[in-house]
Amino acid sequence: MFKLSSNLVIIPTYNERENVGKIIDTVLSLPALFHILIVDDGSPDGTAEVVREKQRQYPGLVHLMERKGKLGLGTAYIVGFRWGLEYGYDYIFEMDCDFSHNPKDLVRMLAAIENGADVVVGSRYVKGGKCVNWPADRKILSYGASLYVRMITWMWVKDPTAGFVGYRREVLETIDLDKIKFIGYAFQIEMKFAAKCLGYKIKEIPITFTDRIEGESKMSKGIVKEAVWGVLQMKWISFNEGFRRRERWGFLSKKEASQRSL
Numbered sequence: 001m002f003k004l005s006s007n008l009v010i011i012p013t014y015n016e017r018e019n020v021g022k023i024i025d026t027v028l029s030l031p032a033l034f035h036i037l038i039v040d041d042g043s044p045d046g047t048a049e050v051v052r053e054k055q056r057q058y059p060g061l062v063h064l065m066e067r068k069g070k071l072g073l074g075t076a077y078i079v080g081f082r083w084g085l086e087y088g089y090d091y092i093f094e095m096d097c098d099f100s101h102n103p104k105d106l107v108r109m110l111a112a113i114e115n116g117a118d119v120v121v122g123s124r125y126v127k128g129g130k131c132v133n134w135p136a137d138r139k140i141l142s143y144g145a146s147l148y149v150r151m152i153t154w155m156w157v158k159d160p161t162a163g164f165v166g167y168r169r170e171v172l173e174t175i176d177l178d179k180i181k182f183i184g185y186a187f188q189i190e191m192k193f194a195a196k197c198l199g200y201k202i203k204e205i206p207i208t209f210t211d212r213i214e215g216e217s218k219m220s221k222g223i224v225k226e227a228v229w230g231v232l233q234m235k236w237i238s239f240n241e242g243f244r245r246r247e248r249w250g251f252l253s254k255k256e257a258s259q260r261s262l
């Protein structure tokens with residue numbers, strides 16, 4: 001594959017026909033160059049067809065991975081991370097397709113990583129961050145979830161469920177991706193918790209999160225339930241085994257990871 005950028009944005013899609021073309025155009029008009037990987041789960045609305053048109057328009061910059069059915073956000077990101085690592089990207093970002101995350105913020109997030117952060121989180125709950133157009137119940141659920149996660153895990157990330165995140169490649173090489181087991185909001189929490197347990201620096205930068213205007217939400221009760229139990233499980237495992245014995249938690253230590261790559 002011909003490659004000219006060290007930055008990759010992974011965008012998982014399920015029925016995002018109205019948004020996917022626009023988001024690709026917006027990312028590719030940014031002042032920094034990002035390649036795009038769309039992970040589409042066989043969207044019945046023909047999302048992948050729009051992506052193929054964009055591949056013809058921007059040769060070499062847009063990649064498409066098609067999976068057979070709706071397999072969930074977490075596994076979409078895991079296959080995307082593996083793909084990004086395999087093709088040698090240094091900075092790997094994840095972002096929703098529905099414009100809740102403003103692609104323009106990628107530029108500030110990239111700068112934060114280039115300036116030394118290992119993980120950068122586009123955060124609604126640090127000073128300067130906000131949510132726009134979200135109904136009160138979603139705001140309460142999301143903010144309540146972030147307080148709950150902080151209380152249980154003692155991970156002082158203000159927006160632990162955020163799905164707008166950038167990783168330095170070493171972080172994704174070190175976390176044992178086979179052991180990441182959650183798929184919804186809990187996936188986002190688990191990835192940050194894993195990075196924190198491995199001693200990586202997580203930096204939050206303020207973003208404005210806007211509720212989706214086009215397309216349908218895929219939010220479900222199951223995802224919320226997974227997060228509530230998932231956080232307790234994560235804490236239980238880390239509590240039992242201790243942060244220092246993190247290999248028991250299922251992640252490689254940095255030393256093991258470097259030995260593995262020898």
Ligand SMILES: Nc1nc2c(ncn2[C@@H]2O[C@H](COP(=O)(O)OP(=O)(O)OP(=O)(O)O)[C@@H](O)[C@H]2O)c(=O)[nH]1
Binds near residue numbers: 012015040072095212
């Ligand atoms: N590949 C893949 N993508 C998914 C799946 N579920 C959701 N997505 C995508 O993941 C991103 C986030 O999903 P949303 O439906 O916006 O979920 P949400 O942001 O929690 O819900 P809303 O705030 O109501 O929009 C979007 O780009 C979706 O198209 C899935 O099972 N597989």
Ligand SMILES: [Mg+2]
Binds near residue numbers: 100212
């Ligand atoms: Mg959304």
